Amino acid sequence: MAKPFYFQDIVLELQRYWSKQGCLLGNPYDIEKGAGTMNPNTFLKVLGSKPWNVAFVEPSRRPKDGRYGDNPNRLYQHHQFQVIMKPSPDNIIDLYLNSLTELGIELEKHDIRFVEDNWESPTLGASGLGWEVWLDGMEITQFTYFQKVGMFECRPVPSEITYGLERIAMYLQDVDDVYEVKWNENVTYGEIFKKQEFENSKYSFETSNSDILFELFNQYEAEAQRLIDEELVIPSYDFVLKCSHSFNVLDAGGAISVTERVRFIARIRTLAHKVAELYIGQIGA
Amino acid sequence: MNNYLLEIGVEELPAKQITQVVGVFKESILQELEKNKLPYEKLNVWSTPRRIVVLIENIEDKLEDELVDIYGPSVAVAYRDNEPTPALIGFLKKNLSDLKDVKVENNGKNDVVVLRKTVEGAYSKDILAKLTAGWVTKAAFDKSMRWRDYDIMFSRPIRWIASVYNHEHLPISIEGLDSDKKTYGHRTLANHSFEIPCALDYLKIMDEAKVIVEPEKRRESICSQINAVVESLNFTAAIDAGLLDEIINIVEYPTVFMGKFDDEFLSLPVPTIVVPMKDHQRYFPVYDRDGKLMPLFLAVRNGNDYCLDIVAKGNEKVLRARLRDVQFFYNDDRKKPLADYVESLKTVVYHAKLGTIYEKVLRIDALSRFIAAVNGRDEAFLANLNKAVMLSKADLNTSMVNEFDELQGTMGAIYARLDGEEEKICTAIESHYLPRYFGDSLPADTIGRIISIADKMDSLVGSFGIGISPKGGRDPFGLRRMMISILSILMSDRTLNVNIADLIAESVKILGNVISEKPEDIISNVIDGFNQRLRVIMGERGLRHDSVEASLPYALSDIQGFIKRCEVLDSYDRVKLSATVTNLLRPLKLSAQAKENTAIDPKLFGTEAERSFFGNISKILPEINEKTDNGDFGGALDKLACLGGYIAEFLDQTMVMDENLPVRENRIQLMKICADTIRRIADFEKLQF
Numbered sequence: 001m002a003k004p005f006y007f008q009d010i011v012l013e014l015q016r017y018w019s020k021q022g023c024l025l026g027n028p029y030d031i032e033k034g035a036g037t038m039n040p041n042t043f044l045k046v047l048g049s050k051p052w053n054v055a056f057v058e059p060s061r062r063p064k065d066g067r068y069g070d071n072p073n074r075l076y077q078h079h080q081f082q083v084i085m086k087p088s089p090d091n092i093i094d095l096y097l098n099s100l101t102e103l104g105i106e107l108e109k110h111d112i113r114f115v116e117d118n119w120e121s122p123t124l125g126a127s128g129l130g131w132e133v134w135l136d137g138m139e140i141t142q143f144t145y146f147q148k149v150g151m152f153e154c155r156p157v158p159s160e161i162t163y164g165l166e167r168i169a170m171y172l173q174d175v176d177d178v179y180e181v182k183w184n185e186n187v188t189y190g191e192i193f194k195k196q197e198f199e200n201s202k203y204s205f206e207t208s209n210s211d212i213l214f215e216l217f218n219q220y221e222a223e224a225q226r227l228i229d230e231e232l233v234i235p236s237y238d239f240v241l242k243c244s245h246s247f248n249v250l251d252a253g254g255a256i257s258v259t260e261r262v263r264f265i266a267r268i269r270t271l272a273h274k275v276a277e278l279y280i281g282q283i284g285a
Numbered sequence: 286m287n288n289y290l291l292e293i294g295v296e297e298l299p300a301k302q303i304t305q306v307v308g309v310f311k312e313s314i315l316q317e318l319e320k321n322k323l324p325y326e327k328l329n330v331w332s333t334p335r336r337i338v339v340l341i342e343n344i345e346d347k348l349e350d351e352l353v354d355i356y357g358p359s360v361a362v363a364y365r366d367n368e369p370t371p372a373l374i375g376f377l378k379k380n381l382s383d384l385k386d387v388k389v390e391n392n393g394k395n396d397v398v399v400l401r402k403t404v405e406g407a408y409s410k411d412i413l414a415k416l417t418a419g420w421v422t423k424a425a426f427d428k429s430m431r432w433r434d435y436d437i438m439f440s441r442p443i444r445w446i447a448s449v450y451n452h453e454h455l456p457i458s459i460e461g462l463d464s465d466k467k468t469y470g471h472r473t474l475a476n477h478s479f480e481i482p483c484a485l486d487y488l489k490i491m492d493e494a495k496v497i498v499e500p501e502k503r504r505e506s507i508c509s510q511i512n513a514v515v516e517s518l519n520f521t522a523a524i525d526a527g528l529l530d531e532i533i534n535i536v537e538y539p540t541v542f543m544g545k546f547d548d549e550f551l552s553l554p555v556p557t558i559v560v561p562m563k564d565h566q567r568y569f570p571v572y573d574r575d576g577k578l579m580p581l582f583l584a585v586r587n588g589n590d591y592c593l594d595i596v597a598k599g600n601e602k603v604l605r606a607r608l609r610d611v612q613f614f615y616n617d618d619r620k621k622p623l624a625d626y627v628e629s630l631k632t633v634v635y636h637a638k639l640g641t642i643y644e645k646v647l648r649i650d651a652l653s654r655f656i657a658a659v660n661g662r663d664e665a666f667l668a669n670l671n672k673a674v675m676l677s678k679a680d681l682n683t684s685m686v687n688e689f690d691e692l693q694g695t696m697g698a699i700y701a702r703l704d705g706e707e708e709k710i711c712t713a714i715e716s717h718y719l720p721r722y723f724g725d726s727l728p729a730d731t732i733g734r735i736i737s738i739a740d741k742m743d744s745l746v747g748s749f750g751i752g753i754s755p756k757g758g759r760d761p762f763g764l765r766r767m768m769i770s771i772l773s774i775l776m777s778d779r780t781l782n783v784n785i786a787d788l789i790a791e792s793v794k795i796l797g798n799v800i801s802e803k804p805e806d807i808i809s810n811v812i813d814g815f816n817q818r819l820r821v822i823m824g825e826r827g828l829r830h831d832s833v834e835a836s837l838p839y840a841l842s843d844i845q846g847f848i849k850r851c852e853v854l855d856s857y858d859r860v861k862l863s864a865t866v867t868n869l870l871r872p873l874k875l876s877a878q879a880k881e882n883t884a885i886d887p888k889l890f891g892t893e894a895e896r897s898f899f900g901n902i903s904k905i906l907p908e909i910n911e912k913t914d915n916g917d918f919g920g921a922l923d924k925l926a927c928l929g930g931y932i933a934e935f936l937d938q939t940m941v942m943d944e945n946l947p948v949r950e951n952r953i954q955l956m957k958i959c960a961d962t963i964r965r966i967a968d969f970e971k972l973q974f
Contacts, residue, residue: 136599
């Protein structure tokens, strides 16, 4: 079989491979977020004792990393391919390495390293131990054994594999500029995303209205809290995600000082913790 | 002879910690083996990213037999009417012995029954079987984790255990995992299992498994491969020891390769190329014979030389992207002079309670002036000092330092130089973070040293001032290290006469209402902290504990005098010193009863002894003080011996606690003026003989 080359084929191949390993194929969640970890298929489903295996693409927005479409590597929005397996199988690293082989990366021709990196998301009250996986000196994947999510200990322990799809595509297609990546035979990454990258960068850095965003943040926070009181897990979590994204835009616009930053993160974490608590209570784990 | 192999197979361990952690692990195994008296010749402990290995060579079958005395009941209890009682019979039964084995011994109080038995030495294999399960999770890394639904914790998941005694499997079980006689090969070169038929075959099998188990062999291999490459080009490589140590713990089978980067990047400042190369990509930079950076790098692949060109090309691409970023940051930063960044420090928070970096810079400025004033520096010096202080933190808001925080100071100096600042100022900006630990190099010149002291003192006093202080093993802000840094500057630089206690007080004053704790508490806690560091530093120099204690009260006002005092007390003839000090103790005690500001009245002298004592000390005390003031503590001690003689003679003939109160007070005053002089030299009551 021909090895995948186009961006969309890489996604298809990863979906095919992880589906074969017993993963449910999920979809991106329809609210802005900074990482696949925030998808409820990860954040909520890793809690509790029930086994859970899922794989999905997640467009991830990082307003601070926006570069107006000028930088060959940094993006306002990149694409993560996320695999969650709970409990993590004993051969999870081999499973991961085989997925690279399936992508046409012949391991014996390359240098694969597992470089210690203990991932942490202070907004989600989540942390774990793991690695950055390096392919010939380039980070292509974040691999984490979750230890805590929503400030709750994960038992059993899930593994989270997060592929950086742009990095892998650039590597397979041997291009230096992400905008030159071919999405399929006819369309480049730049054709799809360059305008979006420019406009979202311009919005985040220059045009966003901090008064409105602060106000929205407060309202989202209040609404999340009200819905937690109403014991509605998913709607309240949606508002936590909205808080997180408005915070990220404010942060990129320079509207938040270092000290305030810590306080905002703590406010979001408190909500995330309450949602996790509510969810755990409901599933009886 | 027997051999035992334990291999703990794990997922990739944190490379930066392995060497240290495995060192401690080996030490604790050595102790366990000693405690259990295992008779063996050699213990090897090795590690790779994926395994911790224990190989014990030439183990005797068993421990030697031992003769053991087992004490039983007293004779009075053991026999009645010469017949063994049930107590004795029970004792014999328990120890599987007969009546004929019984001896009687006196244990100092009573005659008791004793069995002398030969206890067979334990089998080495049995000893190991008991110990080894405990070794599996013994290596203590900073952080540990859980996996699956197990309770067991380790740095990374444990995936296999090989436990082999000679040819035999010596079973070990941990939660969710049983040992075997199998190992696993290199992840890409031999990713499958290998049988270990015999413990001693281990290294040979690992050869086949494409794993170089011994870290030292990996180190040698990397070094010799690097040297071969650079020597063939007549270049040199900077092999940073810390980086090399990390790399040997990332690879199981190292192959060195060389990559290139475009010449255009060579126009960037050297540190901005080297830092991303070393700290981020783990490459070794290459220089020509004149020390000029070459557009090359050396890196180590975890594997063999198959398709090495692909690996090199991939790495070159990553470095190119990084250097592009560096270029972008550099051009961005140079849009304005360094001085223009100072204002922006008002937006950078140093600590929520301690204000912005800008406010900190102003405090460093005030404290530096204080230090310079004590040292009588002139206007020109003060102007340079002020300029260097104001620029010292300016680079914290540059793009380059935001991206590579290890370049703080370095970038400031580079940008200041480009702005045409005086070299003295640039050096001070670069080096004011030094020394980072005891024995590290000091800032190159006086300006840098003064800023370094002021910066660290402000951080220290500020932290103590808002209730953050080191507690036990926890010192998250590195406050102890800051104390050590300040001390190491002041101990080595004799030209800086700084009274640390005054400096602490001044820093408290400058911080003003920024701090919330009580000033007197802060001062005494920081002083305690410094004294504690001095105890450790002098102890490590091998000085007597009591010499240090006796000198410590003078340390913070006169650090050079403190060092001299310690050294003199330490090397002074112990017998002579002991004799002198014995004579000094009474005046030190009696002087405590002296009233303040009372002059000695010679008219009250009742005896010849008193008069001649006063004559003698009136002459010798100023002589001793003069020596003390000149830092000649050895000379002062010699004279103290003489003073001690006068005191002994005087006290022999005179009763200080006379019934006549004015006479008594006069005599106490005589003791006090002696004590005042003695106390300027050392706290002699702390000496132990």
